[in-house]
Amino acid sequence: MRFVNVCLSALLVVVLAVPARAFETSARAAFVMDVATGTVLLNKNGDTPLPPASMSKLMTLYVAFDAIREGRLSLDERLPVSRHAMSYGGSTMFLDTTDRVRVEDLLRGIVVLSGNDACAVIAEALSPDGTEAGFARHMTQRAQALGMTNSVFKNSNGWPAEGHVMSMRDLALLSRHIIEDFPEFYQMFAEREFSFDGRAPANIHNRNPLLGLGIGADGLKTGHTQAAGYGLVGSAVQDGQRIIFAISGLDSAAQRARESEAIVNWAFRQFTRKTVLREGEVVARAPVWMGEAGEVGLAPAQDIETLLPVLDSKRLAAEVVYTGPIRAPVAKGNPLAELVLTPEGLPETRVQLVATEAVAQGGFVTRLRMVAGQLLGRLREVPEGAS
Known part of the structure; x- marks a missing residue:
């Protein structure tokens, strides 16, 4: 698996440096x-x-x-x-x-x-x-x-x-x-x-x-x-x-009314929806094996909205997760990866990422270059004095 850290904090609106807290309810x-x-x-x-x-x-x-x-x-x-x-x-x-x-x-x-x-x-x-x-x-x-x-x-x-x-x-x-x-x-x-x-x-x-x-x-x-x-x-x-x-x-209808109103007010006051990525916006680039191009862009197929605590100044943690390297050929729009978003204090959200461009399978020269690169890499890994 390959993991690419992505910083999305610049896209967030920071209000106060106070993290959202879980609502404490009397309900069973x-x-x-x-x-x-x-x-x-x-x-x-x-x-x-x-x-x-x-x-x-x-x-x-x-x-x-x-x-x-x-x-x-x-x-x-x-x-x-x-x-x-x-x-x-x-x-x-x-x-x-x-x-x-x-x-x-x-x-x-x-x-x-x-x-x-x-x-x-x-x-x-x-x-x-x-x-x-x-x-x-x-x-x-x-x-x-x-x-x-x-x-x-x-x-x-x-x-x-x-x-x-x-x-x-x-x-x-x-x-x-x-x-x-x-x-x-x-x-x-x-x-x-x-x-x-x-x-x-x-x-x-x-x-x-x-x-x-x-x-x-x-x-x-x-x-x-x-x-x-x-x-x-x-x-x-x-x-x-x-x-x-x-x-x-x-315990009572009155308590039910109080708790219900409090939950509604808490949910709307403490959390807000934010668009953190736009459709087609490149999040990361992934290496492509045996392709005419050495990498491909990864982007959401539609705008990505997530719910965030209003009063949380911490970064929105994000990772791009995929199995790599990706083998050519790659068609534009192919689903290749997932973006994992983890807002502070909330469950993670997984969003599919797709290829932003097509990558054709490389010809003989491309394959030769890739194989040669692998061989050179292995030779560098051999310790001195080994035979």
Whole structure:
């Protein structure tokens, strides 16, 4: 392997000589990420499977959004309510078996009202075997396909059940998929109230405590059970920068509100996105074996942005890593190396580097020169007196 140190400190903006510190949260588990760069800003027990309570409703919503896009479900379609769906307590839409409810109303009932019964109606409609349990198994399979390796579902709504778990990282990953894959539905998560048929005047308000605070919050879902404590998976955007966070295990709704607002403010105040390299800007040059030219430039194929602590004066450590020497011929744009960026206090970021020009394979003279150079190099390595 070849490693080339690269100094990018001149590209950074230095504000104060104070390093960013990790946010200290009272949550049992917490995970915070920057969406554009994928940088993990905070990870406290983020991969621990925990009871997610109603935050697991996001997986039901993801499957429903996907079914609508594929044409297997429509917003105007009316779905029947089974006795099983009607039997749920807790937060509900107060549905009964005489109802046939529009899918769009059910979705809003899940997003805004956290309706356990609405989840069960959707689940039974989309389940491979018509049961909520069958839908839960399908949810688990879909979650695995999305890379959510610490999620297992036993129902559609997060009702307490043995083995029904998600990690905070999985919740953040799922939220990112919802935001990026289904922008046409994501606006529902910012709705602050929804009144369904005048049935539950006490349950018309979105429980997300961040909506309306003016900090850019626009989703996603709260959760609470005795086993899970109080949790929230949320997202906010300021000046084009979006963060997603998931927290769980807090003692009260008030504590959940304080911690959530503090996390959002911390993430936007302590970190900023910077463009550290432009598309085509040569980072380093790598030797080429048996080429008409002896080296090739390495550059990113697109602008490189990374997240940096605002108050950190230390250099952004960078290395170019590749297996060398690179053999000719080399085509312009060929991926040849990785640029490894390590901001102070944050995980490393790896970016692909490509050849900035083509290098043709050398002819006979080039090959002769390369072989001769190797032989001379070996002769110089022979110690005096050796035979």
